Amino acid sequence: MATKSPDAQSLLTPAEVAALFRVDPKTVTRWAKAGKLTSIRTLGGHRRYPEDEVRQLLAGIPQQRS
Template sequence: MTARTPDAEPLLTPAEVATMFRVDPKTVTRWAKAGKLTSIRTLGGHRRYREQEVRALLNGIPPQREG
């Protein structure tokens, strides 16, 4: 387990995102590679996804790109 500070943004694993969308975790990885979903890499190379962005996508709200 990692310690989170109170202001840390919640991150989800590919399996958690896949459960929310009812798809395979590999589909979530494909979405990230296609740019449909922003992924963050952990020090170990694993992908994590911002909960706020995932929930917005789930609700049909188009993602806002930082720029």
């Protein structure tokens, strides 16, 4: 059984993010390309999004990008 390390962040797929915002997954990809969301690429080239950042954006909390 795999366990997560304490500093490992939870990542969401484009479909999961799209379901939260009620938009198409391609819209989520466009947001990432526009710099509105941070995306991480898997080894297979798929995008994943940090759950904490998505939840903050969903709640309307302004973020400072570094």
